[in-house]
Amino acid sequence: MADYAWRKLLQLIPTVIGVVTLVFLAMRMIPGNATGFMAGDNLSGDALAAMTERLGLGIPMWQQYVNYVTGLLRFDLGTTIVTGLPVSQLILEALPITVMVAVLTVLISCVIAVTIGTIAAYLANKGKKWFDQLITWLTMLVDLMPSFWMALLLMLTFTLTLGWFPASGTINFSDPGQMLQRIALPLMVLCAGQIAMIARITRTAVLEVLGEDYIRTARAFGLPQLRVVFRHALKNAAMPVITVAGLAFGNLLNGTIITEFIFSIPGIGTLLINGINSRDYTLVQSVILVYAFLFILVNMLTDFIYKYIDPRVRL
Amino acid sequence: MTPGTQMNPLLQVDQLRTYFHTREGVVRAVNDVSFTLNSGERMAVVGESGSGKSAMAMSLLQLLSYPGSVESGRVLLEGRDLLGMKEEELNHVRGGEIGTVFQDPMTSLDPIMSIGDQLVSHMIRHLRLNPRQARERAAQLLTQVGIPDSEARLRSYPYELSGGMRQRVLIAMALSCKPKLILADEPTTALDVTIQAQIVELLKDISTETGMALLFITHDLGLVARFAQKVAVMYAGRIVEYGSVYDLFERPQHPYTQxxxxxxxxxxxxxxxxxxxxxxxxxxxxxxxxxxxxxxxxxxxxxxxxxxxxxxxxxxxxxxxxxxxxxxxxxxxxxxxxxxxxxAEPLPQDELRVETRPVLELQQLTRHFKTDASLFKREGRTVRAVDEIELSLDPGQTLGLVGESGCGKSTTARMLLRLDTPTAGEIVVEGVDIAKLKGEALKSFRRKVQMVFQDPYSSFNPKMKIRDIIMEPLQVMDIGTREDRELKVQDLIRTVGLDTVYLDRYPSQLSGGQRQRIGIARALALDPSIIIADEPTSALDVSVRAQVINLLADLRERLGISILFISHDLSIVRHISDKIAVMYLGKIVEYGSADAIFEDPKHPYTQALLYAAPVPDPVAEEKRTIRLIGGDLPSPSNPPPGCHFSTRCPMVTDRCKQDQPVLEQMADTRKVACFHAS
Structure with missing residues (x-):
C-alpha cells in the first residue's frame, strides 16, 4: 500500500509539469492580457509599457516560465497580477467551499443513486420492469437537461416563487443551517446530473451481479433475498459504481465552475472565472494546478477503495 | 431411522411441470416429471443441454430465475410439499435440508469474500452455532473434503484456490448444515478428468458415510455408471427412461438411451x-x-x-x-x-503406410513465457509452457494430444498456427521450417494449417451470414473471382453435410452441432493439409458429438487431411487417433500408437488418466479399483524438480525427485519418459 502511494507520487511529477506548462502556454495564447484588462482604453504608449513592466509581464516568456516554476518549487504561488493579493490566500479561502459542495454532492448522489439503481435492478431481475423503465426514462430526462437551465428553473421556483432558499449571499461555516440553505440549490443542480449517471451504472452492475452463479449459491443456502443483495450483490457491483463516481468527481469540478458562477458562490470556480476574465495568469495557473491535484487525489482514493473492496486488485 | 419414515421416500417429485414464459413463447422446460428418492440413495438425472434437467433441479429448490415458474405438481420432502411453502420456510430447507453443489466452481463462490466467511454464515443461520463454533466446524469440514491446512484456508479467497479445491469448498458448504439431500448439478463438468475422479469419489464416500441422499445431474453416461444406483434419462423436458443403473445400461429400453x-x-x-x-x-x-x-x-x-x-x-x-x-x-x-x-471393420493399421514423409514434424519445440518483472519486484519467472517437444504427423493420419488444462496443449496449437512464435525449435510443415517465417511467406503458409475451434457459439462473428463466414478465408487470401468463391462455398457447406439454404442465415439461427459443421467448412476453405481441432466436441450436446467426429474422420479419409486432435475426452481421442501424445506440464510423457497406449499405458500419468476416465458400464465400473492420483496440477511457473509428475506419482522414488527422465524409445511404436516404465 505504502509502496503504491510512493509510486503514485512519483507519477505525479510528470503530470504536474505537464499541467503547469500547458496552462502557462494556453493562457498566453488567448488574445488580450492583464494590462489591457486593467487599463481599458485609458492608457496607451509609454504608460501602458510602464504598467506592463510593473506587473512583471515585460520580461520574455521563457523567463516568466522559469520564475513561475522556481516559485512553485518554493511552494510560492505568487501574487495576483491584478489585485496584488497572495494567490495561496485566495485559494485557501475558496477551496473549502468548493470541496464541501463537491463532497456533499458525491455523497448525496451516491446514496440516492445506489438506492434507486439497486431497487430498479432487483425488480428487473424478478421480471417487474415498470420501475426499471420509469427510472431509466427519468434519469435520461434529467441527464439531458442542461445544468444552467435547471439552475435557472430551480431559482425561479425555490427562490423567487417559494422563497425557501437564497440564491446569493455570503457563506458562513460557523452557521451550518444557514450555510446548507445557501448551498441547497447548487447541490440540487449538481446532484441531479450525478444521480442520473450513477443510478444507471448501479442498475446495470447490480443486475449483472444478480445473474452470477454465486448469487444463486447464496440463495440455494437459504440466504433471504434482501440479504443476498446487501451481502453479496452490492459489494460485487461496487467496482464500476466507484469508477464512475470517481470520474464523476472530475466532471463535478467542471460542473462547479458554472454552478458556482450562477449562484455566485465564492468557491474556486468563481475564482477561476474571474481570473480568466481579467487574464490574471498567475491566478488561473494556480487554480488549475489545484484542480489537477484534486483530480489525482480522487484517483488515488478510488484505487484504495478498490483494494479495500476486492482482495484480487493489485495496486 | 424408524420404520415409519422408511415407508415414505425422502423426496417424492410428482408430475412436476415448469415453464419459462419468454417473449418468444412458452418454453415447456419440465413436463410432468415424477420420481422418488430414498434416504442414502444416489440417483442420477442424465440429459443434454435443454433437456430440462437443471430447470428441474432449480424447481425443487424454488430457485428458478425469471421468467421461469413451476406450473403444477408436487415436490414432497419427507411429506412436506415445498411448492406451497412460504419463503421463510423454504429458506430453512435450502441449505439446511437440501445442500447444493453447482457446476462451475470458478463462479459459484463470491469472489470477494473469504472461504471462511462464506462457510460460516450459513452454519450460523441454519445450525444456530456461534461464530467460533462455526469456524471450528468449517475447518473440520475442509479437512473432511480433503483440503490440507484448513485453518489457513479459511482465510483464503476463492481466486487463491484451484478449480478442484473450490469444488471441494462448495461440497464442504453443501455438507455444512447436515442436509438430508445433496443436489449436485454437473459438479464435475468444469474440471479435469483426474480432478473429476477425485470429486466423484469424494461425493460417493460422503453419501456412504453420512447416509445423505444424492441427486446427481449430468450429461455424462460414464459418470452415471460410476456413481449412481438409480437413473432418470431426460429428453426435451420429460423423463424418457427411469430405472436402476444396471438395468439401464444392460438393457436400455428407450431409443434415445439405446x-x-x-x-x-x-x-x-x-x-x-x-x-x-x-x-x-x-x-x-x-x-x-x-x-x-x-x-x-x-x-x-x-x-x-x-x-x-x-x-x-x-x-x-x-x-x-x-x-x-x-x-x-x-x-x-x-x-x-x-x-x-x-x-464395423477396424481401422487400417499404421504399419500399412510406410515410408511416407510426415506432413508435420516438431523438433525441440519450446515456448517459454516470462512473467512481468517490474520496478519493485525482482525479475520475473520463466513459465515453460511447452518444453522441447518432438512429434510428427503423417499424411491422412490423426495425432491425439491429451492432457489436463495447463499442460501446454493449446500453446502448442497456437504455435502450429503461428499465432505465437516459438522460443526455440522447429515446426516443419511439408519439409519447410515455419517457426520463424515472416511477412508474405507466413501469410501463404497459413493456407496449410487451419483450425476448428472449441466453442462454436463464440467463434463466429454473430453479425455475419454463414456465407460470408465460410468465404472470409478465401477473400483474405484473395482466391478466385466472386463466382468462384460462391461455388466453393456451396461446395464446402455440402461437404460438411448441410443444405445451401443455411448460407443466408446467421450463426444464432443454427444449433451447436450445425455451427460446428460451419466451423469445419471454414477450416476447409483453403484446402489445408493439416487441421487442428481443439476440443471440437466438448461444447456440443452428447447426441451430436458422434456426428462431428464422424464428419472429421470422413474428411480425413476423403480429402487426405491430417488432423491434430486436442481433447481431454479419452474415449473420443482413442476412437479418432492413430497416434497419441500425452502431455504433462509442457513435456510429452508418453507417445505412441493409440491402440498400444490404451491397451497398455506405460507412464503412470497415462495410467492415471485412463483410470480416471469413467466407462459407461456400471458392472465394469464396480469391478475397477480406481487408483486416483491426488493433488492438483503444479504451477507451470514453478514445476517440481526432477520428473514433473513426481509430486502426484504413486511410483515415485528419490531418483524421480532429482533427475528428469527423458522420452525414450520403449517398443517399436512407443516412447515413454519414466524411470519405472517397463
Missing amino acids: SLLRTIPSIKGPRPKRLMQIGGFPPDMRQPIEGCAFADRCLAAVPQCRLEAPELEVKHGRQQAACLVDGGIEAVIGQTMPLHREG
Missing part, C-alpha cells in the same frame, strides 16, 4: 471405422412439440409417434420407459443398418 449408449466410443476393444450417430439435432424447446420429441431422430419411430406423446410405463422388471415401440430400436435395428460396433 442410441446414446451406442454413440459413445469405447476405450477398450476393437475400434469401428465410424461411430454410430444419432441423426438430426435436439428439438428447439421454444417450439411446441407434437407427439414424441425424439421421433424425428428415432430409428424405431412409427407414424403414431408423431401424434401421441408416450407416457412412462413399466417395460422390464421395474424399469420404465416412455416409448410406443416395445424394445425401442432393438426391435428394428437388425433390418435397418449395422449399428453395432462389432459389425
